[in-house]
Amino acid sequence: HQNFSAGNNENSIEAHIGINGEANLDFLNIPLTIPEMTLPYTSLTTPQVKDFSLWEKTGLKDFLKTTKQSFDLSVKAQYKKNKDEHIIPIPFYAKDFQVLSTPNDIFIPAMGNITYDFSFKSVLITLNTNVGLYNQSDIVAYFLTSSSSVTDALQYKLEGTTSLTRKRGLKLATALSLSNKFMEGNHDSTFSLTKKNMEASVTTSAEVQIPILRMKFKQELNGNTKSKPTVSSSIELIYDLNSTATGTINHKLNLESLTSYFYIESSTKGDIKGSVLSLEYSGTIDSEASTYLNSKSTRSSVKLQGASKVDGIWN
Secondary structure, three states, X not given: XXXXXXXXXOOEEEEEEEEEEEEEOHHHHOOEEEOOEEOOOOOOEEOOEEEXXXXXXXXXXXXXXXXEEEEXXXXXXXXXXXXOEEEXXXXXXXXXXXXXXXXXXXXXXXXXXXXXXXXXXXXXXXXXXXXXXXXXXXXXXXXXXXXXXXXHHHXXXXXXXXXXXXXXXXXXXXXXXXXXXXXXXXXXXXXXXXXXXXXXXXXXXXXXXXXXXXXXXXXXXXXXXXXOOEEEEEEEEEEEXXXXXXXXXXXXXXXEEOOOEEEEEEEEEEEEEEEEOOEEEEEEEEEEEEEEEEOOOEEEEEEEEEEEEEOOOEO
């Protein structure tokens, strides 16, 4: 079953599509046979897979019950018109003749608000997506997409917002977030520009959890030109490779600059520990470097330290 509608009036333009139907999943019942194979450039051989049923062996049969599945799909788009107008003046010069009436301005309608909604529903999964672009005192773009499912691995949520503010200069702000069984992440950034200063800030964090890896990551970047141009950056990483190797990495960077001098410093620290063939090992590294430069002199310094240990072999 399908339905379609559209409309256009003085306030908005919109369209909608809806579909209800059935999907036939009988092809999942067809048994699969994969012959034994030797991996290229190795002596490893994969075992033969015979009469493997995706419907039976993956658990789809238990929660779907039947290969005849119904679904609903809906798509809606809307544009809300803006009554405001942008005025562009046009100078007109007439020296040798007289024009009775001449348009002095061009009127361009201001951008309105745009929204888009999508949804898909079935027994296995439900998907939703919403997108919007709004032109008000600020310009704002927004989107949200998410899913819900009987299978945890298929559930996710991704959301983002971007806004442009035009008061007392320009400011662009962006925020993103992702959540899933295996991964979570966030990103925030702002860029602002005024007559006296430019400033930027970026923060990104992520966390991964899968059977062979657990990892946390964070990165920060800041910069401004208030009293002097400065930039600072930091990165932090924590990881665990199924207890075979665990460790951390930290990196920092600072930069200052004026017409009279230039200065940069950086530091990196890291450590690792784990076990291989029942042997425990560990290691550390620590490095620092800095440089100062002006019209009369240059100074630099470098420091590097490292250590490693394997039980029963070296220290």
